[in-house]
Amino acid sequence: DLDGGQSPLEVVPKISSLVGLLEAYARLTIYHAATNELICDALVVRTEEMAPPLVVKAARACASLSFAHPGVMRMAAICMAEHGEELPEEDLELLGRALEDLGALGNDGRLMLEGPGEHSLQTRGQVPGDRR
Numbered sequence: 001d002l003d004g005g006q007s008p009l010e011v012v013p014k015i016s017s018l019v020g021l022l023e024a025y026a027r028l029t030i031y032h033a034a035t036n037e038l039i040c041d042a043l044v045v046r047t048e049e050m051a052p053p054l055v056v057k058a059a060r061a062c063a064s065l066s067f068a069h070p071g072v073m074r075m076a077a078i079c080m081a082e083h084g085e086e087l088p089e090e091d092l093e094l095l096g097r098a099l100e101d102l103g104a105l106g107n108d109g110r111l112m113l114e115g116p117g118e119h120s121l122q123t124r125g126q127v128p129g130d131r132r
Contacts, residue, residue, distance in 0.1 A: 015049040018042050019057050026061040036067045044071030052087055055079040056095045063098035073104045 013021075022039045043050065043058055050058070059076035062069055080087075080095050087095065099105055 015043070015046055016054060018046075019050075019054045019061075022061040023057055026064040031065060031067075033067070036062075036065055036069065040067070040069035040072050044069070044075060047071075047075055050075060050079075052079050052083040053091065056087070056091045056098075059098040059102070060094055063101040066101070068102040068104075073099070073102050076102075077104055 018039060022036075022043070025035065025039065040058075040062065055075055056079070058072055059079075062072050076095060076099055080092070080099065084092055084095075096105075
């Protein structure tokens with residue numbers, strides 16, 4: 001038992017620890033889709049805990065893995081649309097580049113919340129670097 005009487009399997013990791021795990025995993029040369037899916041699913045379930053800087057890190061990690069997890073892509077697109085003006089310029093550019101690498105930008109440079117084969121929803125017509 002840990003200090004709260006919970007078994008190790010019941011302890012929920014900090015959201016920043018999950019993002020750190022995804023970033024560390026992205027640095028490895030081993031690609032395992034099931035592991036990527038598991039970590040990304042855990043992040044998406046806890047979307048409300050994801051501060052914009054953590055979303056940027058998660059999106060960059062997915063982009064470096066070339067792993068376009070729909071939930072992380074959606075979270076990143078929403079973050080860019082809703083918090084783009086608050087992000088430091090460098091983070092905004094990194095987020096835009098990650099979304100572009102993951103295929104979340106349409107041909108016209110607008111963010112899409114769904115893949116190109118689906119009914120694409122655009123988020124406020126914002127493009128990377130556009131701070132309207």
